[in-house]
Amino acid sequence: MASLGLIVGLTRREIRNRFNGTLSGGLWALLQPLLQLAIYSFVFVRIFNARVPEGSSIAYVPYLAVALWPWTAFSEAVVRASIVIQENAALIGKVAMPRQALVWASVGSSFIVHLAGFAAVVVVLWLLGQGVDPRGILPALLLYVPLFALAAGFAFLCAAMQVFVRDLAPLVTQLMPLLMFTAPIFYGSRQWPSNVQFLLHLNPYTTYAESFRALLLGMGAVDAGNVLVALAAAALVLFAGLWTFRRLDPHFEDFL
Amino acid sequence: MxxxxxxxxGLGKAYPKVHRGSDRIRALMRLLVRGVDKDRIEVLRDVxxxxxxxxxxxxxxxxxxxxxxxxxxxxxxxxxxxxxxxxxxxxxxxxxxxxxxxxxxxxxxxxxxxxxxxxxxxxxxxxxxxxxxxxxxxxxxxxxxxxxxxxxxxxxxxxxxxxxxxxxxxxxxxxxxxxxxxxxxxxxxxxxxxxxxxxxxxxxxxxxxxxxxxxxxxxxxxxxxxxxxxxxxxxxxxxxxxxxxxSASDVAEPDRMHAGEFGVLSVALNGDDKKQVVLMNRGETLDVAMRLHSRDGRPPGVAVGIVRADGTAVYGVSAEMDGFHPMAIDPHEYECTLRFAELQLLPGSYVVRVHAMDTEGARIFDTLECGITVRGSSREFGFVQLPHRWLGGAEATS
Missing domain, CATH: 3.40.50.300 (P-loop containing nucleotide triphosphate hydrolases)
Structure with missing residues (x-):
């Protein structure tokens, strides 16, 4: 694929963009999540006195961290990518290029940056003896694949429609916290009232949060059924996103 | 090769009309459902x-x-x-x-x-x-x-x-x-x-x-x-x-002083008196034949000018300057022909203007214009080729 080189080039540029002008450069990618981790442990543990609800031996910070970092990658990828076509209007209007590459590169760079943060956090938690199971790291990374597909699907959908309806990106930005708080990230699934717990699984991220905790912290087992549904959902969303994007792609220039 | x-x-391009936000949503829906959007402004047609x-x-x-x-x-x-x-x-x-x-x-x-x-x-x-x-x-x-x-x-x-x-x-x-x-x-x-x-x-x-x-x-x-x-x-x-x-038509045409004492009845370029643009090749002869009208029978003066299509003057001369008088064919009608032999106008479009003047050649009474187009290809600049020669070098051999 000729555009693979282009995607790599654009991704590199996107990542460099984030750290351009900073003294420490790429070091920020590792430093920032660790700082964030320190702040969370202060705010949630010292101030809110948060405890892991299921009563296991896991501390709250690793409990939060393994679910929050993948979420950050997902939500940032969708939010950033939803404006990527609009942002690159100048490029699209003057250079013939596969526009899909822009979306892939945007989603990819968000995932690369936050995957690096995730790895740093997991390794630090493991070194600190916070109950991280190193055998879970590889499957956890594999779980990023459907998460990436899901994010890419939403990103293609939003990026294409944003060209036509500019209200979409602000709406997506508003919807993300809603999704975050309706997924078991800051709490556990069992804390929802039992009669509406099934609603939790309408949130596409729920399965991911539960599975990351199961894999890395040994909290419960990975529900194979849920994972299969999540895989199917990711494939479906990616397909729908690509279909919409391809359908609207020839008309971008008219509406940008 | x-x-x-x-x-x-049959290439065509039309841009969508999007004035309000609702137009954009409508366009999006049409594109998603049917794959076409019809409300458009054409900018390119059938190329x-x-x-x-x-x-x-x-x-x-x-x-x-x-x-x-x-x-x-x-x-x-x-x-x-x-x-x-x-x-x-x-x-x-x-x-x-x-x-x-x-x-x-x-x-x-x-x-x-x-x-x-x-x-x-x-x-x-x-x-x-x-x-x-x-x-x-x-x-x-x-x-x-x-x-x-x-x-x-x-x-x-x-x-x-x-x-x-x-x-x-x-x-x-x-x-x-x-x-x-x-x-x-x-x-x-x-x-x-x-x-x-x-x-x-x-x-x-x-x-x-x-x-x-x-x-x-x-x-x-x-x-x-x-x-x-x-x-x-x-x-x-x-x-x-x-x-x-x-750009010439953007400039207001000068007032025709058509008092009726003298007038241009017709002009024929190289025998063509239809009001069409006459084509000629560079270096050919141009005959400007004109018929003039005089109300009171005094011989009219006449001037002929060549201008570029935008109005820039190339050359102008009057019969009076050359001491020439049109010939009377009846008491009120005169005619004559001005010949430009081997006209060295560069390729392009020009206008020939014929002015009917009073006998003294002091005042213009009427003007008639005819277009000519000089065909050919040349990369020289300007309107007209001036006789010239290069000295002190060598001829290019190609």
Whole structure:
């Protein structure tokens, strides 16, 4: 694929963009999540006195961290990518290029940056003896694949429609916290009232949060059924996103 | 070497009418459901042309005629609303200054990305990079961010990328105008070399000089349609003449002092007295035959002038200056003929003006105009060839 080189080039540029002008450069990618981790442990543990609800031996910070970092990658990828076509209007209007590459590169760079943060956090938690199971790291990374597909699907959908309806990106930005708080990230699934717990699984991220905790912290087992549904959902969303994007792609220039 | 590189068939482009936000949603829904959107403004209509490998086409036309839209359609930036674009090779397009360049990155980084946009990465890029930098010739600026560049340096960089990649078809949109003299020369030399080497070029320019120098064929777009397509000299002349007529008609016509004492009854150019533009070849003889009217029987004076289609005077003379009088064919009608033997007007469009004057040649009473078009191709400048000779050198041998 000729555009693979282009995607790599654009991704590199996107990542460099984030750290351009900073003294420490790429070091920020590792430093920032660790700082964030320190702040969370202060705010949630010292101030809110948060405890892991299921009563296991896991501390709250690793409990939060393994679910929050993948979420950050997902939500940032969708939010950033939803404006990527609009942002690159100048490029699209003057250079013939596969526009899909822009979306892939945007989603990819968000995932690369936050995957690096995730790895740093997991390794630090493991070194600190916070109950991280190193055998879970590889499957956890594999779980990023459907998460990436899901994010890419939403990103293609939003990026294409944003060209036509500019209200979409602000709406997506508003919807993300809603999704975050309706997924078991800051709490556990069992804390929802039992009669509406099934609603939790309408949130596409729920399965991911539960599975990351199961894999890395040994909290419960990975529900194979849920994972299969999540895989199917990711494939479906990616397909729908690509279909919409391809359908609207020839008309971008008219509406940008 | 005569295979068709670009074939445009019935090409049309229309932009959507989007005035309000609700229009955008409606357009989105129509596109998603049916894949078409019908509420549109046409900017290009039914353009069909073929460009063979090794040909060079100049695209000319007034602002807003659809030139850039056509280029964007060919390069694939825009999707046609009607018709098809069939391409049979790699296209390199320089549509706008610094398109695809990021202001915060160095020239080197931007070259890498521009090359990636053309599908050049990895080892191939490492091979191309020094050549591009050498062609751009902007010295140490290559490692400075582009935002510190002058517009000329950005053109150099953009052109250097294209020049090194050597696409099958090169499309440029009025880019040459920005570089300095020496870079322009370098670009033109490169383009000529590229054309000699079998390259194919589509050039948009308002400089007829560049178009005539680089292109063998030209296409004049007017109001989104092809007005004329053919040999570069024919098309550029027709286009310039149209411009001149347009700007001349913008200027208010001088008042005709038609008091009725003297008048021009008819003018025939080379025997043609229909009110049409007379075609002639350069160096041919032009006979201006005129019939004049005199109300009170006094012999009328007459003056003949040749002007460019825009009104610029080329030459004017009156019968009185030469001590000549028209011949009376009846008490109120006079006639005479003015002959320009071997008229050395350069190719282009001109107007012959015949003025009826009073006997003393002091006042103009009536004017009649006829158009002439001098055919042929020439790269000389001005209106008329002056007799000249080069001395102290050698004849070019070709």
């Amino acid at each position: 005569s295979d068709v590189l670009v074939r445009l068939q 069909s042309l073929e460009i063979r490998r090794g040909e060079s086409l100049g695209l000319i036309g007034a602002n807003g005629a659809g030139k850039s839209t056509l280029l964007k359609l060919i390069s694939g930036v825009l999707t046609p609303t009607a018709g098809t674009v069939a391409l049979n090779g790699e296209v390199g397009a320089l549509l706008e200054l610094g398109a695809g360049f990021h202001p915060d990155y160095s020239g080197r980084d931007n070259i890498a990305l521009a090359a990636a946009l053309h599908g050049i990465t990895g080892a191939k890029l490492r091979e191309f990079l020094p050549k591009i930098i050498e062609f751009a010739d902007i010295g140490n600026y290559i490692d400075e961010p582009i935002k510190h560049y002058s517009s000329g340096m950005i053109v150099r960089l953009g052109f250097a990328v294209i020049a090194t990649l050597k696409p099958d078809l090169l499309i440029t949109d009025e880019v040459l105008a920005v570089g300095d003299e020496s870079f322009q020369k370098k670009c033109i030399a490169w383009m000529q070399d590229y054309l000699d080497g079998g390259g194919t070029l589509i050039l948009v320019s308002h400089s007829m000089y560049h178009v005539q120098k680089l292109c063998k064929q030209a296409c004049w777009l007017r109001g989104g349609r092809i007005e004329m397509l053919g040999d570069v000299f024919d098309v550029t002349q027709a286009y310039l003449a149209w411009h001149e007529r347009k």
